[in-house]
Amino acid sequence: QTRSLLGVFEEDAAAISNYINQLFQAMHRIYDAQNELSAATHLTSKLLKEYEKQRFPLGGDDEVMTSTLQQFAKVIDELSSCHAVLSTQLADAMMFPITQFKERDLKEILTLKEVFQIASNDHDAAITRYSRLSKRKENEKIKTEVTEDVYTSRKKQHQTMMHYFCALNTLQYKKKISLLEPLLGYMQAQISFFKMGSENLTEQLEEFLTNIGTSVQNVRREMDCEVENMQQTIEDLEVASDPLYLPDPDPTKFPAHRNLTRKAGYLNARNKTGLVSSSWERQFYFTQGGNLMSQARGDVAGGLVMDIDNCSVMAVDCEDRRYCFQITSFDGKKSSILQAESKKDYEEWICTINNISKQIYLSENPEEIAARVNQSALEAVTPSPSFQQRHESMRPAVQSRPPAARTSSTGSLGSDSALSALSLDSLVAPDTPIQFDIISPVSEDLPGQAKSSGQSGRRTNPFGESGGSKPETEDSILHQLFIVRFLGSMEVKSDESPDVVYETMRQILAARAIHNVFRMTESHLLVTCDCLKLIDPQTQVTRLRFPLPNVVLYATHQENKRLFGFVLRTSGGRVESRQTSICYIFESNNEGEKICDSVGLAKQIAFHAELDRKASEKQKEIDRVKEKQQKELNKQKQIEKDLEEQSRLIAASSRSNQSSTEGQFVVLSSSQSEDSDLGEDGKKKRESEA
16 A cells, blocks of 8 residues: 555656756746846947948938937936846846756655665565575574565664655645746746836836837828838839830830930940850940940949040941941940940930030030931931942833933922023033942042142041041031932022032933942041041041031932932132132932931031121221220320329429529530530530430
8 A cells, every 4th residue: 555655656756856857947937038138138239329420322310310219228228227236136036946846856856766665576586585584593794684685674664764755745735836936936036027017117207118119000090001102103104104114115205315415224245255156245334424334244433435525426337237336436446336225225326326426515505406307317327228229110110211301301309390490501511421339539639629628638647646647527516327328410500509419419410320330339428517527437437527617508309308409609610810619419228318407517616606707807907996996095005194294393393493503504604605516416406415
């Protein structure tokens, strides 16, 4: 019964030990969490105090926010102190009792159990030896030893058992104490903590918290309103931007802006990797003043690509890619081929670089000047079909015309109603030679050709080294470049009507078709406020130069807008004593009207510049006259001042003569007598010396 009852007590002790271990772990987590909460609260207070030292890129100096966080830091610091006190109280009142019960009482039960088991085993062994004693008397010594051993083991077992049983009985009471005492300490610590919190949370703090809560609600309402507005804006932008998601939007709905002086966007740049191979790299390009910059993805800042002041830009065909254009620096040493994503970007980039090359961005109102200059903005397109292919379809109509119609018919290229009242002989002289090629200035001039073409025979340095002389078009506000092909030129009789240009077009095209002349020289026509230049696109050599004042007439074909021409009035020609007029005909990339508009704009700018120059000269002349009059007035005042000084000296001298002594009078008399002896010539000499 004792051992059965002991088993029940041991089983109960094991259950208590298991439960106490779990409770100890839970309370230890509370204690650890409280320590972590105390440390985290202290760290929070420290970070709030350091808010004013932070430098937020978008924050700025918010004094209200800083003072509010400082107030919160102060309160949280006090709460941190309360949490630290609570941690200490939990350690003393909760963790210490349960730790003592776990480490001391429960371990004591285990130790006594082991000792009791050992004593019980020793008693069983002693009884076993005692039971084996023999009946013989010669074994008295052994019997005495075994009896003593039994006595000792029984006594030890009994004493151990009593202590063990006492500990097991006491454990029932200690179990209740070990459960209630930690909980009591925990609750007392919490009550003390809440009391300290209640003391710290004064009415002033409650008012402060109420104000902060109201502010937070206001900020939340503002945020909700802003989020709602942003959502509406996003929806509107999604609807409005839907067409822009296309890589190449419709230019009629989204026209290009031709008056820009700044542009940024992604372009594909061509990089040569070999003699015939190349690669394309997509980078972000932007203009900065007169520079073209590029920035690769991930770079901190952009790098210089090219100086685009006075540069040239044109459309090019490149490796079967669309929307390509080439930028060439002013000195011709550097060029870059770029590809835009859409036609709109392509035209805007060309117009923007063209505006920057004219240095319009340096003026006060760049967009206004760009709008005035770029009335015929550069719209570079792929070159049209060759002249030979077009004339294959035109040749039957040209050949069907009788040869005699040259002097009597107006032709299909002109206006029938316009030429009906005007004889063709009064426009173009019969048997006038036609020139189909451009004579380069580096070749030998034909007789009379240098004068008639208006060229000076000077070769333009493609690298901008002009030997110290300033380029003619450096200060020109207009720089527009067009791709043209020279068809021919011939002398004309009149330069007063556009019909002259129409008839010259008809005769040159007819002559090319009859004589099978299809070769054309492609050039760049540069329109400035001073002149028109034909520039070789490869060497940048100026082939022909036409002074703008000598260009008296220009027109575009009424049906074929690729054809245009102008009449140049020069001195010389067949008869040296009179002025001659030569009509030049060109073919462009569907830009005839724009070229004529550009020439007209250049002449207007030159005319206004001439008026300004004359007004400036007139003002300078007026200033010179005023300055001369001022000098004469100053000179007259100086003469009057000198006369007054002389009068004052004479008056002083007369007063001195009146107060002179008699001896001085004698000397003067002797001097007069000497003058009478000297004669008339001596007197004049003496007067001049005086």
